[in-house]
Structure formats: C-alpha cells, structure tokens
Amino acid sequence: MPRLQKRVLSSDGRASEVFRTAAQIILEKGYDATSVADIATALGITKAGLYHYIHGKTQLLYDIMQYGMDELDREVVQPAREIRDAEERLRFMVAAHARIVTRGQGAVTILVEEGRALTPAQNRNVTRRKRAFLDFLRATLDELKKEGKLRNLNTTVAAFNIIAMVCWPSRWYQTDGALTEEQVAEQIVDMALNGLIRRGLRAV
Amino acid sequence: MPRLQKRVLSSDGRASEVFRTAAQIILEKGYDATSVADIATALGITKAGLYHYIHGKTQLLYDIMQYGMDELDREVVQPAREIRDAEERLRFMVAAHARIVTRGQGAVTILVEEGRALTPAQNRNVTRRKRAFLDFLRATLDELKKEGKLRNLNTTVAAFNIIAMVCWPSRWYQTDGALTEEQVAEQIVDMALNGLIRRGLRAV
Numbered sequence: 001m002p003r004l005q006k007r008v009l010s011s012d013g014r015a016s017e018v019f020r021t022a023a024q025i026i027l028e029k030g031y032d033a034t035s036v037a038d039i040a041t042a043l044g045i046t047k048a049g050l051y052h053y054i055h056g057k058t059q060l061l062y063d064i065m066q067y068g069m070d071e072l073d074r075e076v077v078q079p080a081r082e083i084r085d086a087e088e089r090l091r092f093m094v095a096a097h098a099r100i101v102t103r104g105q106g107a108v109t110i111l112v113e114e115g116r117a118l119t120p121a122q123n124r125n126v127t128r129r130k131r132a133f134l135d136f137l138r139a140t141l142d143e144l145k146k147e148g149k150l151r152n153l154n155t156t157v158a159a160f161n162i163i164a165m166v167c168w169p170s171r172w173y174q175t176d177g178a179l180t181e182e183q184v185a186e187q188i189v190d191m192a193l194n195g196l197i198r199r200g201l202r203a204v
Numbered sequence: 205m206p207r208l209q210k211r212v213l214s215s216d217g218r219a220s221e222v223f224r225t226a227a228q229i230i231l232e233k234g235y236d237a238t239s240v241a242d243i244a245t246a247l248g249i250t251k252a253g254l255y256h257y258i259h260g261k262t263q264l265l266y267d268i269m270q271y272g273m274d275e276l277d278r279e280v281v282q283p284a285r286e287i288r289d290a291e292e293r294l295r296f297m298v299a300a301h302a303r304i305v306t307r308g309q310g311a312v313t314i315l316v317e318e319g320r321a322l323t324p325a326q327n328r329n330v331t332r333r334k335r336a337f338l339d340f341l342r343a344t345l346d347e348l349k350k351e352g353k354l355r356n357l358n359t360t361v362a363a364f365n366i367i368a369m370v371c372w373p374s375r376w377y378q379t380d381g382a383l384t385e386e387q388v389a390e391q392i393v394d395m396a397l398n399g400l401i402r403r404g405l406r407a408v
C-alpha cells in the first residue's frame with residue numbers, strides 16, 4: 001500500500017495520530033494489557049511501520065509523554081516567545097494550550113500525569129520539562145505583576161491554577177457534547193484572564 | 205493498650221488518619237505493593253484495629269474514595285446548603301473544598317481520580333457522587349447567572365474550572381513550602397471568584 005506508506009513516512013500529523021491512538025488504547029485497556037500489536041491494528045499499519053515512531057512497549061509511556069511535551073513546546077512555548085506584550089502572550093498561551101488538551105479525547109494529557117509508571121531517570125526528565133513550562137508561564141505572570149496588571153496573587157499558585165483549568169478538560173470534555181473545543185478554550189481564557197488581571201486596566 | 209483502643213474507637217479524626225495514611229502509602233508504593241500490614245504498621249495499630257475502618261485490601265481504594273466523598277459532603281456540601289446567598293455560598297464552597305484537598309499531602313484527592321482501578325459497580329457509584337457534587341456547584345453558578353452576577357460563562361465549564369483549580373494542589377502543594385494551606389486556599393478563592401463574578405457588582 002504505497003499511499004499509506006508514504007503517509008506514514010512523510011506526515012508530521014501521522015506521529016500525532018500514533019501517539020494519541022496509543023494513549024487512548026492504554027487508557028482504555030490499561031498499560032499492562034496493551035500490546036504493540038493492538039496499537040498497530042488500531043492505526044491500520046504494520047508493527048514494523050509503528051516502530052518508525054516508538055521504541056517498543058517498555059518505553060511507550062515515556063515516548064507518549066515526550067510527544068505531549070514536544071507538542072506543548074512547539075504549539076505553545078515557541079510561538080509565545082515571539083509575543084512581546086505579556087498579557088497578549090498569556091492569553092495566547094492559555095488558548096493554545098487549551099486547544100491541544102482536548103485532542104484525542106485528552107488521553108495524552110492524562111498520561112503525562114502518570115509519572116509513577118516511569119523509571120526514575122525518565123520521571124526526572126519529564127518533571128524537568130514540566131518545570132520549565134511552569135517557569136516560563138510564571139515568568140509571564142511576573143512580568144504582568146511588574147507592570148501592575150496582575151491582581152494580588154502569588155505567581156506560583158496562579159501558574160498552577162492556569163495549568164489546572166487548562167488540563168482538566170482532558171478528564172471531562174466529550175467531542176460529541178454541547179460545546180466545541182474552541183468554545184471550551186474561549187471559556188477558560190475568559191475565566192483565567194479575568195481571574196488574573198486587575199480590573200479596570202484592560203478592555204474586555 | 206486501652207488508651208490507643210479508646211482513641212481508635214471513639215475519635216472521628218482517627219478514621220481520617222487511617223484513610224489518609226493508607227492513601228499516602230498507596231501513592232508511594234503503588235496499590236499492588238501495599239499490604240494491610242504496611243498500613244497498620246504506619247498507623248501504629250494492629251491489623252485487627254485497622255479492620256474497624258476498612259473492609260480489606262480488595263475494597264481499600266473504594267473505601268478511600270468513599271471517605272474522600274464523605275468528607276466533601278460533610279465539610280463542603282452540607283454547610284453550603286445552609287447559605288442562602290449564592291455568591292457567599294460559592295465563596296464558602298471554594299474555600300472549604302480547597303482546605304481539604306491539601307490535607308495528608310493530597311493523596312486522597314489524587315486517588316479519587318483513579319476510577320479505572322475500581323470494579324464497574326464501584327466506579328458507577330463514585331461517578332454518581334462526583335456528578336452530584338458537580339450538579340450542586342453548577343446550580344449555585346446558575347443562581348448567580350439568574351441574578352446577573354455571573355460573567356458570560358457556560359456554567360458547566362465554569363464548575364469544572366473551579367474543581368480543577370481546587371483539586372490541582374493535591375499534585376504540587378508541599379506542606380514545608382513557602383505558602384500555608386490557608387494562603388493557597390485564599391489565592392484560589394480570589395482567582396476563581398474574580399474569574400466568575402461580573403465586575404463592578406461586588407465589593408472586593
């Protein structure tokens with residue numbers, strides 16, 4: 001099947017599909033009961049094809065978490081670094097992060113929290129990456145504080161509050177529900193920004 | 205040891221200690237590696253004494269979740285039902301819930317999310333109780349909406365946003381850190397209420 005093979009090898013979106021599908025199967029069946037063959041079957045590719053993306057069962061959870069953190073870097077942190085205004089950057093980060101959480105029924109986001117299933121070295125690496133994200137978000141809040149735009153909030157607690165609101169839909173959002181992913185993202189941006197920014201200093 | 209025995213049988217606080225300690229050990233060692241004897245040893249009581257509180261290993265996770273939901277009912281929902289003003293009720297609920305989350309390093313709150321480890325019947329029961337809590341919180345938000353006090357927010361998303369912010373400290377809060385549990389609770393109340401309530405209609 002040359003068409004499928006080409007798609008497997010060339011498209012970035014294919015890696016996303018691989019890791020999201022693997023995450024969904026692990027959440028449904030449990031890690032121990034999931035085989036590489038199950039994932040290959042669900043994707044309609046061979047096990048050999050699947051090994052273009054993953055290192056095998058033992059490292060699969062870690063690979064999925066790395067994929068999730070890579071996605072966060074690529075779609076949230078890197079574009080955010082180009083935004084000079086702190087409030088605009090914050091708004092972008094909340095919206096962009098919220099949009100990736102609900103993809104693939106949130107399975108990747110849920111698994112990123114399963115640090116206990118990793119080896120100590122893997123867990124340290126994932127923790128380090130999460131910490132870097134927290135620090136970047138907090139630095140933006142510290143900038144807003146300096147500008148006098150932040151309410152009287154501890155920026156660590158505020159950064160965790162944002163991450164909490166943004167990540168939680170991985171547990172409840174249903175693609176066939178009343179709200180689109182975009183609507184959920186907008187609601188989170190609205191509530192987070194109004195909870196953070198000092199009133200009277202920004203247009204609504 | 206009559207003194208210990210009396211304490212075991214009479215004090216409400218003892219049940220809390222049992223379930224929080226059990227939850228912490230399970231989070232540290234993993235459920236499979238945790239024995240009833242480990243928990244008894246950590247509490248300094250006999251296995252027989254421990255069986256006053258738990259039904260044994262197979263139902264232990266479920267018992268811990270029930271304890272967590274009972275605590276939520278007793279300390280948040282029941283007192284909140286006595287508060288007529290919706291904004292005051294909301295403020296109380298966020299603060300009271302935030303205060304119980306960080307107890308015992310948040311282990312009970314983390315385990316309440318591990319629904320996959322339950323039998324289907326147990327999971328249905330825990331899900332039903334969580335749903336009842338969500339409905340009660342959302343009803344308060346619906347009241348605020350009717351009163352014109354709520355920002356233009358979907359009350360389901362807003363209710364989940366509150367639960368997210370309140371529950372997340374179970375994952376990061378450290379009792380030996382820079383902030384007291386009370387300070388974290390206050391920060392969450394401040395950010396949540398300002399994110400929810402229409403500006404200009406309430407005193408800060």
